[in-house]
Amino acid sequence: MSVPFMSITDWVIVLVSVVLLTWFSLRSAKYMQGVADFLSANRSAGRYLLSMALLVVGMGAITIVGTFEMIYNVGFAASWWGLLAIPAGTIITLTGWVAYRFRETRCLTLAQFFEVRYSRRFRIFAGSVIWFSGILNFAIFPYVASNFFVYFCGLPPELTLLGLTIPTYWPIMLLTLGMSLLYTTIGGQITVMITDCIQGIFVGIVFVFLALFLLSQFSWADITHSLKEYPEYRARQEAAENFDKAQAAYDEAVKTRAADVTVKKKAALDEALGAQTDEQIAKAAKGKSMMNPFDMGAVESFSIWFFLILVFNGFYGLMSNQGSQAYQSSGTSPHEQKMSGIISVWRGLIMSVTFILLSLCALTLLTHPDYVEASRQARMVLSELRAGDVPQLGIQQRVAVALAYILPMGLRGLFCVVMIFLLVTTQDTYMHSWGSIFIQDVVIPLRKKPFTPAQHVKWLRLSIIGVGAFAFFFACIYKPTEFIQMYLAITIAIVAGLGCAIIGGLYWKYSGTIAAYVAVGLGAVLSVTRIVVQQFTTQIADMPDKNLVFRFLDWANGLNSQYVWFYLMVISIGFFVILSFLEVRKPFDLNRMLHRGKYDVKDEHKRARDAVKSVWWKFVGITQEFTRWDRIFAYALVVWNLGWLSIFVIATIINYTVKPISVDWWSSYWKFWVWLHVSVGTITMCWFTVGAIRDLKRLFTRLSTIKRDDRDDGRIVGHHLAAEEDTIVAQADNSRL
Numbered sequence: 001m002s003v004p005f006m007s008i009t010d011w012v013i014v015l016v017s018v019v020l021l022t023w024f025s026l027r028s029a030k031y032m033q034g035v036a037d038f039l040s041a042n043r044s045a046g047r048y049l050l051s052m053a054l055l056v057v058g059m060g061a062i063t064i065v066g067t068f069e070m071i072y073n074v075g076f077a078a079s080w081w082g083l084l085a086i087p088a089g090t091i092i093t094l095t096g097w098v099a100y101r102f103r104e105t106r107c108l109t110l111a112q113f114f115e116v117r118y119s120r121r122f123r124i125f126a127g128s129v130i131w132f133s134g135i136l137n138f139a140i141f142p143y144v145a146s147n148f149f150v151y152f153c154g155l156p157p158e159l160t161l162l163g164l165t166i167p168t169y170w171p172i173m174l175l176t177l178g179m180s181l182l183y184t185t186i187g188g189q190i191t192v193m194i195t196d197c198i199q200g201i202f203v204g205i206v207f208v209f210l211a212l213f214l215l216s217q218f219s220w221a222d223i224t225h226s227l228k229e230y231p232e233y234r235a236r237q238e239a240a241e242n243f244d245k246a247q248a249a250y251d252e253a254v255k256t257r258a259a260d261v262t263v264k265k266k267a268a269l270d271e272a273l274g275a276q277t278d279e280q281i282a283k284a285a286k287g288k289s290m291m292n293p294f295d296m297g298a299v300e301s302f303s304i305w306f307f308l309i310l311v312f313n314g315f316y317g318l319m320s321n322q323g324s325q326a327y328q329s330s331g332t333s334p335h336e337q338k339m340s341g342i343i344s345v346w347r348g349l350i351m352s353v354t355f356i357l358l359s360l361c362a363l364t365l366l367t368h369p370d371y372v373e374a375s376r377q378a379r380m381v382l383s384e385l386r387a388g389d390v391p392q393l394g395i396q397q398r399v400a401v402a403l404a405y406i407l408p409m410g411l412r413g414l415f416c417v418v419m420i421f422l423l424v425t426t427q428d429t430y431m432h433s434w435g436s437i438f439i440q441d442v443v444i445p446l447r448k449k450p451f452t453p454a455q456h457v458k459w460l461r462l463s464i465i466g467v468g469a470f471a472f473f474f475a476c477i478y479k480p481t482e483f484i485q486m487y488l489a490i491t492i493a494i495v496a497g498l499g500c501a502i503i504g505g506l507y508w509k510y511s512g513t514i515a516a517y518v519a520v521g522l523g524a525v526l527s528v529t530r531i532v533v534q535q536f537t538t539q540i541a542d543m544p545d546k547n548l549v550f551r552f553l554d555w556a557n558g559l560n561s562q563y564v565w566f567y568l569m570v571i572s573i574g575f576f577v578i579l580s581f582l583e584v585r586k587p588f589d590l591n592r593m594l595h596r597g598k599y600d601v602k603d604e605h606k607r608a609r610d611a612v613k614s615v616w617w618k619f620v621g622i623t624q625e626f627t628r629w630d631r632i633f634a635y636a637l638v639v640w641n642l643g644w645l646s647i648f649v650i651a652t653i654i655n656y657t658v659k660p661i662s663v664d665w666w667s668s669y670w671k672f673w674v675w676l677h678v679s680v681g682t683i684t685m686c687w688f689t690v691g692a693i694r695d696l697k698r699l700f701t702r703l704s705t706i707k708r709d710d711r712d713d714g715r716i717v718g719h720h721l722a723a724e725e726d727t728i729v730a731q732a733d734n735s736r737l
Contacts, residue, residue, distance in 0.1 A: 127441025
């Protein structure tokens with residue numbers, strides 16, 4: 001059984017949207033005229049263009065499916081504990097933590113900065129680790145998203161072509177990867193960024209309509225009723241499934257007539273039967289509230305520690321995941337790059353609240369008694385998935401199947417376009433990143449003779465195609481066994497030691513090269529070892545007599561991947577700091593690397609005409625580059641964040657010192673939260689749309705008039721960019737005089 005097939009109207013909406021986007025991409029390719037254009041749009045993007053494009057890159061199709069998966073398990077609690085990130089997030093944004101200084105280096109890739117700061121060999125080593133982690137992390141994107149389309153659009157799970165039966169998601173992957181490769185290879189970062197921005201505008205507008213539709217179709221009373229009842233509903237469902245498994249195992253044991261095995265299986269069956277009583281169900285549901293964040297301590301995969309680790313990584317691991325690395329060097333100046341982060345808090349309000357509404361309305365459809373018929377059909381589809389070769393699909397695609405029964409004709413087609421755009425925009429950005437990193441940071445440093453510009457762009461394109469091919473074949477054999485967020489965490493953990501090299505290199509003049517090698521290498525080796533050992537989880541767990549090593553491995557396999565990621569980061573930091581103190585004696589000249597003072601060869605540090613002079617503002621990140629409007633945006637960010645942080649602190653104090661906050665209070669709070677985000681998000685989406693269109697016009701003008709330098713291709717000469725060689729020589733001559 002499958003969900004209803006999408007209507008002709010919906011398919012026409014999809015086809016027209018894809019054709020228009022492709023036409024726009026082909027028209028913009030003419031602006032790509034050099035290597036720097038291909039790699040970073042020749043550093044020509046304004047703040048709204050960067051912010052809008054990065055919005056859809058960060059919220060790709062796999063991210064949405066993974067978010068659906070998480071919200072379906074924890075409800076509103078995820079949004080509450082996300083407030084923990086406010087202090088760190090505000091500091092990071094206002095100061096331009098890492099991002100501002102990296103843009104000051106004028107490097108085109110992160111590992112190019114590593115050659116400037118450390119050594120060429122470390123660039124090759126780090127580039128290889130980054131590339132390996134990236135393609136492994138990216139490889140499941142096509143699989144997860146393509147399966148979403150199968151179950152959302154009502155397509156058959158399998159197709160028969162020329163007598164050969166293949167999974168339907170295979171041709172969908174070919175089609176979407178092909179679109180992404182087209183947008184990426186014809187114009188590099190220029191076409192990637194432009195199409196991402198256009199898709200961001202479209203997606204934002206559709207999300208406004210989606211949010212308003214969902215709030216009109218599902219009453220708040222129905223949503224909160226489902227959230228209140230879901231922990232027990234889920235506990236009862238899990239108990240029934242465990243009983244069915246125990247019954248099947250017992251029946252199999254009886255057939256084999258093995259007495260000792262039969263006794264064990266009978267005991268397991270009795271235990272599973274006892275777990276279905278009302279008392280045991282209530283006990284299993286305790287501590288798993290979907291509305292009260294202070295009553296979710298029993299949620300293992302997405303507990304408070306999950307979010308605290310994300311906060312820590314937001315500070316320490318910023319830029320460690322290089323999936324959108326080209327955007328980090330595409331701003332017209334370091335300040336413009338920083339401002340794109342400051343205003344970004346407003347761009348995603350409507351999207352974040354709509355993700356939550358889509359997930360919770362899907363949960364309401366599947367569990368609320370008022371939606372029995374649609375729920376029955378959706379659950380039949382999901383039951384077939386759970387009983388198939390890949391049971392995890394039944395968990396991953398719950399929201400996709402439910403939405404097929406929720407969204408009407410037209411809106412279903414628009415949401416399908418949204419998911420296609422979010423898949424394509426993530427794929428083209430990630431393929432551009434990993435393909436570029438391999439050529440820029442592994443191949444080029446090994447070559448004695450530089451490529452010509454034409455050769456350089458040709459090899460970049462071939463590398464990008466190679467990344468796409470790897471993702472396709474990997475996805476064809478991949479079988480999910482855990483939550484998407486957990487897989488992403490453990491593959492990103494391969495670069496757990498990268499934060500040391502980044503932060504130390506940008507901020508600490510005594511960072512050591514050997515220390516960077518050890519930190520990055522240790523994180524990579526330990527995380528890959530964890531991935532390999534995980535493949536033998538069952539065998540290790542079933543070993544009768546484990547020695548110390550296997551007991552440790554069994555314990556490690558039981559750890560949440562998010563925790564492993566955190567431990568690896570802490571270990572890497574310790575080794576980096578200790579070894580740097582032992583290694584470095586001569587301080588590094590950070591001003592030259594960051595192009596400050598006399599080294600500002602491109603005049604990228606301009607004082608605003610209406611700048612403030614107070615040193616206190618500079619201390620919090622509001623420098624003399626801020627205009628009056630820039631400061632207003634920064635103040636608005638602080639006020640908005642402080643407001644939510646105050647609510648978080650006050651509610652926490654009341655809950656633990658006065659009395660526990662009731663579920664009814666949380667219901668009212670979340671209703672207010674949803675409507676505020678929808679209202680403010682709608683207004684800010686209009687604002688960002690106008691700003692992004694203005695920045696697109698400025699981008700085209702700049703790319704039409706800018707003077708290209710063929711040496712600006714990522715090469716390093718004597719710890720400085722090859723394009724600055726003439727300037728460095730002139731400065732040296734002047735110093736001699």
